[in-house]
Amino acid sequence: MAVVLCARGSSDPDANADVHKLARLLYEGREFSRVEATFVGVTDPTLDDTLHDIARHRPDAVVVVPYMLGDGVLTDRIRDGADGFDAEYPYVDAACGDPLGTDPRLLDVLADRWQEARTGSVEMSCDTCKYKVELDGYEADVGGAKAMLRALNHQEAHADRGDVADEPHVHDAPDKHVAVCTSQTCAADGAPAVLERLRQEARDTDDGSVRVTRLSCLGQCGDGPNVAVYPEGVWYQGVRPEDAQRIVASHLERDRIVSDLDSQLL
Numbered sequence: 391m392a393v394v395l396c397a398r399g400s401s402d403p404d405a406n407a408d409v410h411k412l413a414r415l416l417y418e419g420r421e422f423s424r425v426e427a428t429f430v431g432v433t434d435p436t437l438d439d440t441l442h443d444i445a446r447h448r449p450d451a452v453v454v455v456p457y458m459l460g461d462g463v464l465t466d467r468i469r470d471g472a473d474g475f476d477a478e479y480p481y482v483d484a485a486c487g488d489p490l491g492t493d494p495r496l497l498d499v500l501a502d503r504w505q506e507a508r509t510g511s512v513e514m515s516c517d518t519c520k521y522k523v524e525l526d527g528y529e530a531d532v533g534g535a536k537a538m539l540r541a542l543n544h545q546e547a548h549a550d551r552g553d554v555a556d557e558p559h560v561h562d563a564p565d566k567h568v569a570v571c572t573s574q575t576c577a578a579d580g581a582p583a584v585l586e587r588l589r590q591e592a593r594d595t596d597d598g599s600v601r602v603t604r605l606s607c608l609g610q611c612g613d614g615p616n617v618a619v620y621p622e623g624v625w626y627q628g629v630r631p632e633d634a635q636r637i638v639a640s641h642l643e644r645d646r647i648v649s650d651l652d653s654q655l656l
């Protein structure tokens with residue numbers, strides 16, 4: 391089966407490039423014969439061209455996925471394109487999926503972007519790091535020591551590059567990075583509420599030197615919600631939303647570890 395990821399199209403090359411990157415990420419680790427990026431307007435390749443091109447490879451089925459939040463004129467146009475293709479190529483089953491719709495996780499993404507814009511630290515590529523998020527086919531790479539190592543290396547990279555004016559990776563590293571495990575058992579034990587409270591507390595008090603982000607499994611399932619604070623590498627376990635204020639006021643602002651939450655794993 392082939393997938394066609396159809397976005398609106400933009401005059402911003404970076405935005406168009408992101409669609410191609412997303413298509414590749416959809417392909418990685420899955421059983422699709424191919425995944426192609428395409429656009430419904432503004433730029434090439436057009437949906438029509440992409441579908442005709444894909445037909446030459448004779449897939450059994452093609453699913454067109456509108457990469458949009460909601461329904462409207464553009465999704466209608468994409469559906470018409472899929473229907474037309476289905477009629478024109480009887481040997482291929484073609485169908486159109488639904489747009490993304492609303493999902494509470496989009497609010498997390500929005501909060502991340504807001505925080506990055508505020509602190510001048512743009513780390514979008516980290517969202518698709520196989521050590522941080524669970525990518526199909528790379529599940530074993532997520533979390534634990536690898537994630538921690540990556541975070542520490544990332545921090546060091548900024549320290550090394552801070553003086554190089556045209557270094558493309560330069561952005562201010564946060565003084566403190568708080569990573570909240572929002573996977574599986576931690577999520578079930580209330581990690582999303584902990585994440586939200588930590589963000590609120592950090593937002594109310596800090597000057598942009600603290601980043602609070604989600605992290606995939608830390609390998610301490612069942613003792614959560616688990617929270618790691620870097621660069622110290624302190625792991626807190628069994629954190630409740632009401633502990634957020636103490637972590638921010640004590641650890642982040644005064645460098646005093648909240649000892650009754652410290653897992654003492656490191």
Ligand code: FES
Nearest residue numbers: 571576608610611
């Ligand atoms: S789910 Fe949080 S440590 Fe595994």
